[in-house]
Amino acid sequence: MLPHAEMVHWAFAAGILLVGLCLLCEAIVGEEVWQLRPWRKYLWPGLAFGLGVLLWPVMAFFTNSSIHMYAHGSWAEVLMLAGGAELGLVRGRLRSPLWRLTWPVAFVVTGTAFIVHEQNPWLFARSAFLHHLLGWTFVIAAIFPLLLVWRPRSAVLQACFALTIVTVSVMLFADRDVAPIFGHLSPLAGSPHR
């Protein structure tokens, strides 16, 4: 009844790609034009918050290990926190720009959870490789949302932030449950399917 783990990754990749494209457009056109329509300013923060909410069922149903539950639960919390803080800021309910620190926190927590919950080495299988790669990408790229707290109008930083999100979605789309990576596939991983 439950979908394969790779399908959940692909579904989230689609949502994350949409968030990344919205961020990229905001970086290109600027905040003033982006917020000309009231609904648009809530679009990507709302999507991010929604993805955080959808991570709870993932935590509840994919219980193959405790550490997976902790990882999915922590992603759900930080994504809802960052998305919710962004919604509060664009609505005007929150005023301090320091609320934007929730994004670098979300990146570091997400990256650490990715690295910690992948128990296998990099070249065990494609999914192991991508989990390590995603983890380090999040940890290193946390510098972009961190700098955006102090330089919120920097188009370059906004574009780097957006492209990081798009890159993450590409990595998630590349995920397979059992598939080789650079010709390596551990016999312990199982037999690959199409």
Added chain:
Amino acid sequence: METPFVHRLPAAVARTARVRIVSAIGPTVMAAGVIWAILQPYRVTLLHPRGQGAWWLLIEPPLLVIAVGIVFAVLVARPLVSDLEEHDAAAR
């Protein structure tokens, strides 16, 4: 001495470039999904649906990419380009 080279991009050209980039993002994403489907047709379960489970028919990565491109182009890029053109016209 006069030179025919333009050293600074006029503001109008930069604005047009922004409109073009925003307009191109959706079709580029759609094209990426189509190319992926051509390169890896076995990832598109709709091409061989017999005996496949519901999840395999619902979540097909190349089709998801195409769907994101369509949703983005229609719901986000189109009104954004319209706003950008109006904003630029008002600024002139």
